[in-house]
Amino acid sequence: MARCLYVVSQSCHACGLQFMYCTYLQSLGWCFICLWELLLFMHLPLLNRWLLGVVCGVTAASAWAQTPETEDTTARYQLTYNWQHHGAFNAAYSGTNSIAPTAEKMYTFSTTAHWGFRPWQDGELYFNPEITQGMPFSGNLVGLGGFTNGEITRAGGNNPKLYRQRLFVRQTWNRGGGQEAVASDFNQMAGWVDKNRFVLTAGNFSTLDVFDDNAYAKDPRTQFMNWGNWTYAAYDYAADARGFGWGVAGEWYQDEWVFRLGRMTGPTEPNALPTDFALGRHYGDQVELERSHVLAGQPGKLRVLAWRNRAVLASFNDATQWVQTNGYRAGPDALIAVRQGEKIKYGLGFNVEQAVNSNVGFFLRTMKTDGRTETYAFTEVDGSLSTGLVFKGGLWGRADDAVGLAFMRNTLSTDRQRFLQAGGVSYFIGDSNGIGGTIHYRPEQILEAFYSYQLTRGTWLTADYQWIQNPAYNADRGPMRVYAARFHAEF
Numbered sequence: 001m002a003r004c005l006y007v008v009s010q011s012c013h014a015c016g017l018q019f020m021y022c023t024y025l026q027s028l029g030w031c032f033i034c035l036w037e038l039l040l041f042m043h044l045p046l047l048n049r050w051l052l053g054v055v056c057g058v059t060a061a062s063a064w065a066q067t068p069e070t071e072d073t074t075a076r077y078q079l080t081y082n083w084q085h086h087g088a089f090n091a092a093y094s095g096t097n098s099i100a101p102t103a104e105k106m107y108t109f110s111t112t113a114h115w116g117f118r119p120w121q122d123g124e125l126y127f128n129p130e131i132t133q134g135m136p137f138s139g140n141l142v143g144l145g146g147f148t149n150g151e152i153t154r155a156g157g158n159n160p161k162l163y164r165q166r167l168f169v170r171q172t173w174n175r176g177g178g179q180e181a182v183a184s185d186f187n188q189m190a191g192w193v194d195k196n197r198f199v200l201t202a203g204n205f206s207t208l209d210v211f212d213d214n215a216y217a218k219d220p221r222t223q224f225m226n227w228g229n230w231t232y233a234a235y236d237y238a239a240d241a242r243g244f245g246w247g248v249a250g251e252w253y254q255d256e257w258v259f260r261l262g263r264m265t266g267p268t269e270p271n272a273l274p275t276d277f278a279l280g281r282h283y284g285d286q287v288e289l290e291r292s293h294v295l296a297g298q299p300g301k302l303r304v305l306a307w308r309n310r311a312v313l314a315s316f317n318d319a320t321q322w323v324q325t326n327g328y329r330a331g332p333d334a335l336i337a338v339r340q341g342e343k344i345k346y347g348l349g350f351n352v353e354q355a356v357n358s359n360v361g362f363f364l365r366t367m368k369t370d371g372r373t374e375t376y377a378f379t380e381v382d383g384s385l386s387t388g389l390v391f392k393g394g395l396w397g398r399a400d401d402a403v404g405l406a407f408m409r410n411t412l413s414t415d416r417q418r419f420l421q422a423g424g425v426s427y428f429i430g431d432s433n434g435i436g437g438t439i440h441y442r443p444e445q446i447l448e449a450f451y452s453y454q455l456t457r458g459t460w461l462t463a464d465y466q467w468i469q470n471p472a473y474n475a476d477r478g479p480m481r482v483y484a485a486r487f488h489a490e491f
Contacts, residue, residue: 071189073117077491078186080221082108082149084484086137092476095431099143099471099480108134108151110221112165114186122174126187128166133158142428143472145381145410145444146228148482150220154242165244168203177255199251207237207264210249211288212305214353216363216390217406221488223390225464226448228408232349232367233384238266238284238309239377241273245284258290266311270339270376271427281342282311284377300354305367308346313373314339316415320422328423328432335374335426345373359392371413380428380472381444383411388448400454408446412473417441420473429472442475444468462486 084106091101109132116126134155137143141152154165166187177196184190187209201210208231217229227233239245249262264284268274276282286307293300318338326334349367356362364387371382386408393401412420420439423432432438450464464484471478 070191071184074114074184074189076114076184076186077112078114078221079111079489080109080151080486081488082134082151082225082484082486084137084148084482086148086480086482089478089480091478093431093433094477095433096425097142097428097430097472098138098477100138101477104137106135106137106149106152108132108149108155109160110151110154116187116189118189119169122172124170124172124189126166126168126170128164128187129162130154130165131160131162132156133160144468145379145412145429145472146226146233146408146446146468147379148227148466148468148484149225150227150230163242164204165242166203166205166209168201168205171200173198173200195253196255197253199253200248201251201262202248204244204246206244207239207247207249207262207284207286208243210251210262211237211260211286212303212349212351212365214351214363214365215301216353216361216404217365217386217388221486222452222460222462223402224388224404224406224448224450225484225486226406226408226446226466227379228381228384228386228410228446229388229406229448232305232347232351232365233379233381233386233408233410234347234367234369235305235307235349235384236309236345236347236369236376236378237286237307238264240265240267240275241271241377245275246277247279247283256292258288260286260288260290262286266309266377270311270313270335270374276311284309295354298355298357300352303351305349305351306346307349308344309376310342310344311376312339312341313343313345313376315343315373316413316419316424317372319374319424320415320419323419323422323424332426332430334419334424339374343373345376346370356389359394361390361392363388363390369413372415374426375428380412380416380426381410382413382416385409393454398454400460402450402452404448404450404452406448408444408448410444410446410473412441417473431472431474431477439473440475441473442470444470444473458491459487459489462488 086104088103089101112128112130114128116124119125132154136152172193174194175196176194179192180195182191182193212231217224220230245265247264252259265275265277266282266284268276288303288305290301290303314335319334322334322337347367347369352364354362366385368383388406391403393399420430423438425432447467450462452460452462454460466482468480469478471480
């Protein structure tokens, strides 16, 4: 913006603050701070005006202040709109949980506030309210293992919903080894920490806030959109239907090593929103070991993640027997009928991120689960592989642009295959139509490519393409082609 010949200064119509803008947008006359407040007003007309006034005052002061070397408070915001379209594709038959083979559109919208402060030395407290809305393909979240939009789990329809996304505390115990800077970011205040330290996170957050990081494939708002590229598709991590839970996680940093251990709540019923707080009986445990390294002069990280869920779950062998005895019924009746007693579900994954040079990065994730029981909280995948490259725009003179290319392969366990082939239907997949069509099993394979273009500082427009072979593991359907456009802003 600083190099634009059309940039001038004006006062915001709402708050009076001076801001820089392009004369092409002179009809707007609003700063980003007040635009966020306006969105709140538009989507939640009954929200208390006094509360909005307080929020506006706090955010204005925070956003326009110069970021200090060490922050004691933070107020950051994001807005993301994702529109997707898939064309018509071949389908020998469709069932209860099939994605429609006719052309369709979907969208998601989210806006989030990330507020935090330091209540005591080396302590941090964060609160994230979020507004979401959106509709998936076919009016329901079905028909794929690797869903095409990472935001769709929090979108519950065309009416905007306000909810508490996160509320957690983070405490750091510094243990020497020299200091390193922590950059200001979402739910992260600028400051200094010891290289050797122990960090405790407790409260309402996502398992993925602590575990399974990757510099090149992590955030569906700024990077790849498919579920298989922002974490392991086979990682059935404990969470409610929106992807969050309550729990505690510890991180021990020692030189180039990091050891992580955590326990999180899951849903009262698989893939449901209400939370099961019986952490002594029903839970999701995860352990991760990370090592940083330098390879051919370039930084990289290796991670190994093991997890275990304990909950009341249905086994696929029991459900298959139920279907064979009772015949086909629409919906996951078989799973509900045989869901009794606590069962253990577990998996093991390997995660690589490696810089090739300053503008090219490589990533790979692979995971395998036992595959004996139904999906607890994520998606219907028992084995997953995702790998790809990300190219920074510095290669072509646009440092804040990016191009990504990725390949994913999702598989099902033998037990889950038998259930589907017998005519069973689970929560997200199952093409059985009750008249002989089940599935012709093949691994689900996905190619994804995106270009992220920086419009102005803090705003990006992304074009994305996904090609899906054997959607929901059925060779009798597809391939499916998905085109997407995403707008993302941070301020």
